[in-house]
Amino acid sequence: MPNTVLAAEATSSTARTLTIILFLVFVAITLAITVWASRQTKTATDFYAGGRSFSGFQNGMAIGGDYMSAASFLGIAGIIALNGYDGFLYSIGFLVAWLVALLLVAELLRNSGRYTMADVLAFRMRQKPVRTAAAVSTITVSIFYLLAQMVGAGALVALLLGIKPGTTFMGMDANAAKIATIVLVGALMIIYVTIGGMKGTTYVQIVKAFLLMTGALVMTILVLSVFKFNLSSLLGDAAQSSGKGEAFLEPGLRYGVEVANDATQTFYNKMDLLSLGIALVLGTAGLPHILIRFYTVPTARAARKSVLWAIGIIGTFYLFTLALGFGAAALVGSQAITAQDKAGNTAAPQLAQELGRRFLGGETGGATLLAIIAAVAFATILAVVAGLTLASSSSLAHDFYANVVKDGQASERQEVNVARISALVIGAISILLSIFAQNLNVAFLVALAFAVAASGNLPAILYSLFWKRFNTSGATWAIYGGLISAVVLVFFSPVVSGTATSMFAKSDWQWFPLSNPGLISIPFGFFCGWLGTIISKERDDAKYAELEVRSLTGSGAH
Amino acid sequence: MSTEARDTAPTETPEDRYLAMQRSPEFAQLRKALRGFVFPMTVAFFVWYALYVILSAYARDFMSIRIGDSHINVALIFGLLQFVTTFLIAWLYSRYANRKVDPLADKIHEELGEVPSAEHGPRG
Numbered sequence: 001m002p003n004t005v006l007a008a009e010a011t012s013s014t015a016r017t018l019t020i021i022l023f024l025v026f027v028a029i030t031l032a033i034t035v036w037a038s039r040q041t042k043t044a045t046d047f048y049a050g051g052r053s054f055s056g057f058q059n060g061m062a063i064g065g066d067y068m069s070a071a072s073f074l075g076i077a078g079i080i081a082l083n084g085y086d087g088f089l090y091s092i093g094f095l096v097a098w099l100v101a102l103l104l105v106a107e108l109l110r111n112s113g114r115y116t117m118a119d120v121l122a123f124r125m126r127q128k129p130v131r132t133a134a135a136v137s138t139i140t141v142s143i144f145y146l147l148a149q150m151v152g153a154g155a156l157v158a159l160l161l162g163i164k165p166g167t168t169f170m171g172m173d174a175n176a177a178k179i180a181t182i183v184l185v186g187a188l189m190i191i192y193v194t195i196g197g198m199k200g201t202t203y204v205q206i207v208k209a210f211l212l213m214t215g216a217l218v219m220t221i222l223v224l225s226v227f228k229f230n231l232s233s234l235l236g237d238a239a240q241s242s243g244k245g246e247a248f249l250e251p252g253l254r255y256g257v258e259v260a261n262d263a264t265q266t267f268y269n270k271m272d273l274l275s276l277g278i279a280l281v282l283g284t285a286g287l288p289h290i291l292i293r294f295y296t297v298p299t300a301r302a303a304r305k306s307v308l309w310a311i312g313i314i315g316t317f318y319l320f321t322l323a324l325g326f327g328a329a330a331l332v333g334s335q336a337i338t339a340q341d342k343a344g345n346t347a348a349p350q351l352a353q354e355l356g357r358r359f360l361g362g363e364t365g366g367a368t369l370l371a372i373i374a375a376v377a378f379a380t381i382l383a384v385v386a387g388l389t390l391a392s393s394s395s396l397a398h399d400f401y402a403n404v405v406k407d408g409q410a411s412e413r414q415e416v417n418v419a420r421i422s423a424l425v426i427g428a429i430s431i432l433l434s435i436f437a438q439n440l441n442v443a444f445l446v447a448l449a450f451a452v453a454a455s456g457n458l459p460a461i462l463y464s465l466f467w468k469r470f471n472t473s474g475a476t477w478a479i480y481g482g483l484i485s486a487v488v489l490v491f492f493s494p495v496v497s498g499t500a501t502s503m504f505a506k507s508d509w510q511w512f513p514l515s516n517p518g519l520i521s522i523p524f525g526f527f528c529g530w531l532g533t534i535i536s537k538e539r540d541d542a543k544y545a546e547l548e549v550r551s552l553t554g555s556g557a558h
Numbered sequence: 559m560s561t562e563a564r565d566t567a568p569t570e571t572p573e574d575r576y577l578a579m580q581r582s583p584e585f586a587q588l589r590k591a592l593r594g595f596v597f598p599m600t601v602a603f604f605v606w607y608a609l610y611v612i613l614s615a616y617a618r619d620f621m622s623i624r625i626g627d628s629h630i631n632v633a634l635i636f637g638l639l640q641f642v643t644t645f646l647i648a649w650l651y652s653r654y655a656n657r658k659v660d661p662l663a664d665k666i667h668e669e670l671g672e673v674p675s676a677e678h679g680p681r682g
Contacts, residue, residue, distance in 0.1 A: 085633055089614065092640045096607050099647055103596040232628035239629060250622040250633055251614040258618075270615040277611035281604070304655065311648045315641055542573045545580035552588055553667040 014364060015353075016161050016169075018371035026211075026379050027188065030204045034192050037200035044412040045558075047197035047419060048115035048394050049295040052558075056302045058206060060309020063293050065205030066387040067094075067284075067310070068212060068317055069145075070152050070380050071446045076318070077351075078344025080325020082334055084238070084248035086255050087325055089273075091318035093280025098314065100285040100458075102307045107300035108465050108551040109291060114558045117291045117457065118399040121464050121479075124543030125472040127408065131399040133479040137456050138288040138399075140483060141449045142392035143430060145289075146385055148445035150434035152345070153185045153381045154178035159346050160374040178438050185385060186431035192386040193393060193423040197416075198296060201386045208383035213313065215376040216320040219348075222355045223327035238329035248329070268513040276447065279518030283450030286457030289391035300554050324348050331355070343443065349373050389430075393422035440503045444495040444515065448486065451518045455525035456482025463529050465551060468544045470533050477532025482525025489517035579670060588662040595654050603647055610636055 041047050054062065072094060079087030113119035118134030158174045158181075169177055192200050227234040235249055242248040252258060256273035259265045284290060294303045328337065328347040331354045340346040349370055356369030397419035402410040410418075460478040463470040489512045490496060496503050498510030514520075550556045579585050613621055613636065621633035 088637050092637055096640055096644050099603050102648055103600050232630050235629035249631055252618055256615040273615045274611055281607055308648055308652055542577055546576040549576050549579050553663045555667045555670045
């Protein structure tokens with residue numbers, strides 16, 4: 001026994017060193033790109049939209065890099081590894097969602113907007129109220145998402161570097177290491193955004209997408225080769241070692257759980273599944289950090305191409321996660337996974353270690369592959385948080401400062417300076433909030449960000465683009481109605497209080513039975529947009545004519 | 559972007575030109591070409607996806623039917639089909655837009671030339 005412990009210790013120390021080296025290499029490369037990008041960044045268009053100089057393929061990669069967060073890579077693989085089939089629901093929702101962006105939003109937004117989501121929403125409205133609402137919603141969604149990523153990064157680093165409670169690493173215990181990681185991730189994202197702007201951020205995302213796709217592809221091939229490329233035998237082994245049998249391959253272990261003799265709870269669980277499904281599919285096209293990516297290409301046709309590439313890349317990636325999740329279940333086993341992390345977030349790295357042992361040979365092989373995948377996971381987190389910081393600081397500077405505070409009279413230079421300062425402030429706030437929340441279960445914040453985007457932003461965008469009668473009052477009602485209803489319902493839901501896994505497990509003010517508010521808040525957001533519109537007399541057919549002609553033809557596009 | 563419009567009457571404001579264009583039959587044709595594809599397709603994929611989610615919640619027996627004696631079941635096939643249809647719809651749309659929508663949009667864009675924004679320098 002002592003020998004295996006020693007071997008394991010040695011592994012973790014080799015893997016740890018290698019992870020840190022690879023991570024530093026990634027940081028060095030991305031910082032070099034950032035400095036290079038800063039020399040190319042002169043105008044506001046450079047800072048906000050990367051000079052609109054990216055090709056459809058480059059932007060498709062960057063969209064993938066922006067979208068495939070640690071939550072999808074580690075989270076979905078983990079859910080599949082522990083709960084089997086139900087993790088696949090996430091993958092499907094996250095992918096199908098791109099059809100909303102492709103068919104209804106991307107090209108029209110590219111043609112009629114300039115830098116932010118609010119450019120389209122405020123096109124034919126009174127600027128101040130609509131841009132204020134859009135900035136509030138953009139910053140709220142982005143900070144929720146940021147918190148989930150940063151707190152996740154903190155927890156992850158402690159796990160991946162193998163810092164267990166009671167042990168120290170470079171003089172830090174697990175808690176100090178978590179805080180150090182949060183500060184490091186925060187500092188890096190601030191640097192990428194303030195110095196590199198959209199150009200730097202885009203390249204960071206492209207590099208990350210390439211690394212993530214390569215890493216996932218290699219692991220998928222290795223997993224499948226263990227099972228002689230027989231999907232059925234992979235699934236069979238996963239089901240067997242999960243201890244849950246065929247149920248592991250069917251829906252119902254995690255979402256829409258049927259509780260024996262409790263019809264009410266069963267009903268709520270199933271409603272919750274529908275609610276999650278609808279929020280996933282409608283949220284993507286309302287996420288501000290995704291929407292601003294469409295401005296980085298020169299034309300609407302390039303925007304279309306970038307979404308097509310993104311669908312290909314993201315779809316392929318989610319197919320990989322299926323192999324990774326079931327592979328982890330079969331080769332690592334749920335006991336070993338939950339021993340590391342109850343939520344299963346370490347399933348993919350543990351699978352990498354196991355595959356390294358089998359294919360590269362021994363503990364060193366395991367340590368090597370583990371280190372590579374751990375470094376990819378950090379790269380993933382960095383690229384996503386940079387995108388989020390950019391989206392929120394762009395909105396604060398362009399929507400709130402330039403168009404609300406300065407009445408549209410700010411110079412480009414002033415605007416970009418404010419955007420840089422905003423990135424610093426938003427980054428600092430996120431670091432502080434993440435440190436405060438580091439021991440809370442905030443994984444639900446990603447789903448909440450999707451729910452807010454689907455309930456507030458999406459109705460406002462769709463009404464703006466397609467409904468002639470839509471007006472200022474409708475836009476503000478839709479955004480605030482969707483935003484507030486989603487946040488309030490989640491606040492009173494079981495994810496915040498009232499159960500053992502809640503964010504505040506010891507308190508109980510829960511009365512809303514569903515974990516995801518989408519089923520109620522999305523229709524409510526659309527309803528608010530409609531009601532707000534018809535109770536106001538404002539109507540500007542000429543501006544709608546301009547918006548419609550410009551959005552469909554590209555005439556007058558920036 | 560503030561390039562003067564081509565041979566238009568000096569009294570015609572950009573607003574008038576956009577309104578006139580929006581009411582023209584050729585623009586109606588463009589709008590119809592785009593909406594005629596994207597609206598039905600959106601409804602179709604949404605219903606198809608909703609069917610999948612609803613079956614996952616309420617038709618567990620059906621979803622757990624195994625294909626032959628393999629471990630592959632209807633739920634997995636259904637899920638993978640969502641991937642297939644997503645790729646397929648994306649491809650169909652791209653083909654349709656290239657052939658039917660883009661030429662109409664280009665024609666109108668050319669006809670309009672560069673129109674200055676109807677309001678003060680566009681902030682957005």
